[in-house]
Amino acid sequence: MTEHIPVQSAQQTRHAQQVHLLLVDDHPLVRDGLRARLETIASIKIAGEAGTAEEALAIAASKPVDLILMDINLGTDNGISLTARFKTEYPHIAVIMLSMHEKTEYVNQSMQAGARAYVLKDAPAVEIIEAIDTVIAGGTYFSSGLTRQSTSSDTSQALTQREKSILKCIATGKSNKHIARELGLSVRTVETHRLNIKRKLNIEGQADLIRYALNNVIV
Structure with a gap:
């Protein structure tokens, strides 16, 4: 890729x-x-x-x-x-x-x-x-x-199923508010999951997280 x-x-x-x-x-x-x-x-x-x-x-x-x-x-x-x-x-x-x-x-x-x-x-x-x-x-x-x-494959395996679901939402361009509504979570919980995803994937900025999601998630 x-x-x-x-x-x-x-x-x-x-x-x-x-x-x-x-x-x-x-x-x-x-x-x-x-x-x-x-x-x-x-x-x-x-x-x-x-x-x-x-x-x-x-x-x-x-x-x-x-x-x-x-x-x-x-x-x-x-x-x-x-x-x-x-x-x-x-x-x-x-x-x-x-x-x-x-x-x-x-x-x-x-x-x-x-x-x-x-x-x-x-x-x-x-x-x-x-x-x-x-x-x-x-x-x-x-x-x-x-x-x-x-x-x-290996880096994404470190994510929980919930984190993978959120990453998939990120790949489709959804905001934290929309992700929270779709998954039945609070916005704060979604923000916490985003932080955990970035930590596990060794990603620093939001732009890099979005880029990773776009290039590594099949939606």
């Missing part, structure tokens, strides 16, 4: 601000390839390269970084745990996970750790650009090589 934002929005995002990007991969050749491709885009500035977790954290502490392209495997380090550390220590930095793994567990662990996108390493280069545009615009992105099931 790939979540796209309108082309016009992506272009506006690209021209509106320069993105300081950190490349984190333990293979220098991979970093060289990414740098060569991304340096051609005027709105992207490579803030640095890192092959280990400590190198990545040191760069983030000394230079402005908005976004990280993070390898899921970093030799003796782990990109997922490093993503979680960045979410705690540098919550303003968004992470795009790069991986050869299509397994559900890797996708869900990455998103739960705080990654905003999951892109397969063998995906076309244009997908990395789309992922960057989407994440900077506030959205989430999954490589087109991933199935709908792999990006949503």
Whole structure:
């Protein structure tokens, strides 16, 4: 499943601000390839390269970084745990996970750790650009090589049946008041369920919750 934002929005995002990007991969050749491709885009500035977790954290502490392209495997380090550390220590930095793994567990662990996108390493280069545009615009992105099931099944299993019902209502555009009336609940109860859903799915804003519902719920 790939979540796209309108082309016009992506272009506006690209021209509106320069993105300081950190490349984190333990293979220098991979970093060289990414740098060569991304340096051609005027709105992207490579803030640095890192092959280990400590190198990545040191760069983030000394230079402005908005976004990280993070390898899921970093030799003796782990990109997922490093993503979680960045979410705690540098919550303003968004992470795009790069991986050869299509397994559900890797996708869900990455998103739960705080990654905003999951892109397969063998995906076309244009997908990395789309992922960057989407994440900077506030959205989430999954490589087109991933199935709908792999990006949503395990995380949604954490929800109760009531929470799933509310998420389905959110996907159809219903307000808290309408959801409360339809399910026979108070508005305050619906608001509490929304908070619990966001916590379980590791989603922060209302817009991201609506986006998740639209892309992961069959109505």
